[in-house]
Amino acid sequence: MAVVFSSPTCNEVIEAIQDYLPALYFAFSRGRTELLAEELGREWDFLTSREKRLVRQMIQEAEENAPGLFSPRRQNLRRLLLQGIGYHHAGLPPLLKDLVERLYESRLVYVLFCTETFAVGVNFPAASTVFDSCRKWDGQEFRPLLNREFFQMAGRAGRRGYDEVGRVFVRIDERFPDQTGFYQEDEVEPVRGRLVISPNTVLSLLCWKTDAEIQRLLEKNLSVYQSTKESRQLRQEVEKLENKAAELSRCFCPDRGQERCELYRVKLRKELNQLKKSKYRHRADIKMRRQEIQILLQKGRKKCPYKTCLDASRKIRRLEERIHLLHKRLKQLNKHARDYVRDFESVWVLLEKLGYVQGRELLPRGKFALYIHVQEILVTELVFSGILLESPPVEVAAILAGVDYQPGRDEQVSPPPFSLEKVEKLRRFLIESGVPEHFCIWSPLPAALAAAWYQGTGFEQLLEMTNLQEGDIFSIIRREIDLLRQIERAAGEDRALAGLARDIRRQLDRDEVAVVGV
Template structure:
């Protein structure tokens, strides 16, 4: 692993030109495009026959999707691809992402600027990986990469059968040189299981499992296994500490704690001095305690012994005591954690009973409806049973459902939807007042404009011109909406009119670039 001090990507690529292809990781969509364009002004990696192969792939894509390179800065990408340079991020349309991936797999892209999503779940190795920065925005703050994140990306360096070793380069950030990161593979953070107890989880368990099976599910999942293993490890450490504690205690003689013990006499003398200080001498009981100590010291003579050994043992016991207290705290936290799934299960079950979804193991209409949902089950169910999905115009329903489980980006701009979302806000407030936790009521009006426009026939060009979203964002919003409509379709078997309505909405929006192919 080497460190490169260069803002210009050309300098970095020049340093690694004998170790291509390279994945250049950048933490920002716009920055991937900027750096790719900057490199393209100075570098061209392809021979004429390779350029023809790239052009053929581009023309085939354009034949099916004529407008694919006409939007935004995508014409620049078309030119870059023919130079063996590309970029890849979540804002690209699925068609463009697929094209870039195919060209990279065919060894027709020699430098690919990408965000960390390219390293997650997709096996595209490289001879070299470069990091433009080791700092990222995690949704709350900018921070240095964790070891696990770094090695997930750095691990792409080195292709089996091609490279003897992989090369990793880090660009030093002049503004934050101390946050460049010095990563240690032996310190990779552990991955912990996390069971999410959602309303669907509870309903499914009640519908299909016995009480014994539910208990086993809650107490013997992977996360619970990890916690039991942690308990065993902590208990083993406590046993070792207790053994050391008893071993150190054996050093002391029978005079420990007596006034004739030099260590105890020193302790009493220190207490006496403290009580004579201006801070304590006038406090009630101080004079009496001073006299008591004076008598104790006078009545017992100090013994001659190797009290330095005892002093070391005392300090060791104190250190062991601190370690033991820390381990006991960890053990208590783990023990509480091991019960959390049972508590969460009963908490969510109580909410469902209070809302009239179930009573014990008896399912009511709302419970059967929510059983078929897999996202924000309570909120979607209440939207349906409040009549909102049947009473409002279909384009409004599309806009409302698009906001389910949606969290806007920090720099995202989308106009307000062309309808009044007040009924949805009011429903959400009622559910919060009824004790439904906010994580079961995640909804935003932001995607409403997108879904409403798409339903009424507008295309990607219109949405790109009127929002800050990119193709990939828009496609994601509509495809998530299509999937939610499919879930509501499955849940509406006892309500033919609602089923017919959601099927019609899905038929209208499942088109063009966002079409879901099964």
């Protein structure tokens, strides 16, 4: 791994590593990938005339299959691709991301600026990888990359059959010189198991599993196993260190800590030197303490090999510091340990209170929610309250777009031409009835986009209604299409509800956002 200091620009970084291209240049925001690509594009053009012809041909073929592939927002990407430069992030339309990936695989993109999602799931090796930074925003704070995150991206460096070694370059911001140098492959964090006890989890277990099977799943899942195993290992290490400290302490005699003990006298001499500093000289209580220490030091010390005790004392102090850290980790494990049995029973009680189950028997609401896999309670209540069947289809499309949607910072969408207060009232009622907020996640923000798309508005017009990126809009509508399929299946013999869900789904599943192959 090479480290580049003094906050170089991306042009300076590429100048330094130009013999080790193609490169994946990782940045940790969508805007940053586009900004860096533009910056590099002002000075660099990597393609030969022949390569430019190949890129034009691939772009032309992609546009023939998807007219309007490059929206006004993405005309800069077309120009950059013709220079052998690209960017890739979740805000791009799927077909445009596919084009960038195919150009990269064809070795027609020499520098690809991308977010960390590019390193997950698909194998796209490079001669080298570059880190714009080793700090990222995790939704709550800026923090250093984990070892696992770093090596997931760094591992893209080195192409089999092309490169003898893969090179990793880290751009160091001079404000954070400590942000690298600590990544170790043998310290990669383990993948942690996590069982989510949702209403659907409880309903599925009650429907399909016996009491014994449910108990076994809740008490012996991977998450519990990992936490129990780590806690056991930590307690064993604590016991080992405590035994070692006890063994070392055997060299101490009964006079330890008394006036005749040389270890105690060493401690007194250190205190006396500290009290001789000028800031303590004129304090009466300090003067008395100095005199007291001097009197104690005038007394004779015990004749013994005190250096052995001094060495043991230092070792014990280090052991105690390690034991303290282990106890701190054990406390964290206990604090965050999930009692899955308790969580299961808590959600079960809630479902009984809401009329989804009676004991182990699933009632109509429960049978419906069994087939819903996102915000089960909210979606079920939207159906059983009559809100969906009593609303015009365009409003239903608007309502369902907001299910499980959590707006990001500064996201803006034009408001819909109708009120969605009835959904807000239902949501408030559920929360007041004891339903946790994370079981009632809904936002009105994407409503107008789904409504406009349902009514046949073109994708370019959708972009004019919002500052969301194309990929975000694709995600909103495709997630709603999936939810409509779930509702259609859950409706069972309710032909009106199944027909409503099917008709809205077919209207949404078109043109650019069509879900292919389903």
